[in-house]
Amino acid sequence: MTIAITEPLKTVVTFAHPILMLLTLFLAIYAGYTGWQYRRIRSTEGEEKKILISKRYNLLHHNLGSIFLVLMVAGAIGGMAVTYSNNGKLFVGAHLIAGLGLVFLAAISTALAPLLQKGKDWARITHISVNVLLLGVFVWQTLTGFEIVQRILEQMSKAA
Incomplete structure (x- = not known):
């Protein structure tokens, strides 16, 4: 079953999915930065440590991580929903598998x-390792997503 929606919508x-996921990638990079800053508190002393603590990187990192998880799940479900709505099926390939991963x-x-x-x-150590892997897969998935967007744009230009 496909849902009929108007062409402009x-x-x-x-294009909502690719834009959302690109923003989510930037959020992930920033969340990694805040985690790194929070980790620096453990090895820093004196005034620099006080400055780092005052910036509350721990809360910011935790909140960004929570937002990231919601956007990642929403993006995966949304991407599959849009693909199914537009094509009547999902395409099992690198992009879908990477997204689920x-x-x-x-x-x-x-x-x-x-x-x-x-x-x-x-x-x-596991958290950091998983997140480094996650960022690497996310960059790769973004590249496969750009290929999909290019194909969609080509199809749209041929139809116009």
Whole structure:
């Protein structure tokens, strides 16, 4: 079953996913930066440590991570919904598999938060490792997404 929507709305819906995911990638990079700043507090002393603590990177990192998880899940569901709505099927390929993997990695990373708050070093190392992997896969998925957007634009220009 496909849902019939008007052409102007279809265009907006089609490009909402790539725009949302590109913004989510930038959010992930910024969340990584805030996590790195928060981690610096452990190895810094004196006035610099006070300045880092006052910026509350811990809360910012936690909040950005929560927003990231919501956007990642919404983006995955939205992307699949738009693809299915436009084509009547999903295309199982690198982009879809990477997207589902990203949701899984984001869930693992977020699930480690209670252990991080308890100071478990293995959880911190795992959290950082998972997020580095997540960023790498996310960049790769963005590249495959650009290829899909280019194909959609070509189809739109041929139809016009």
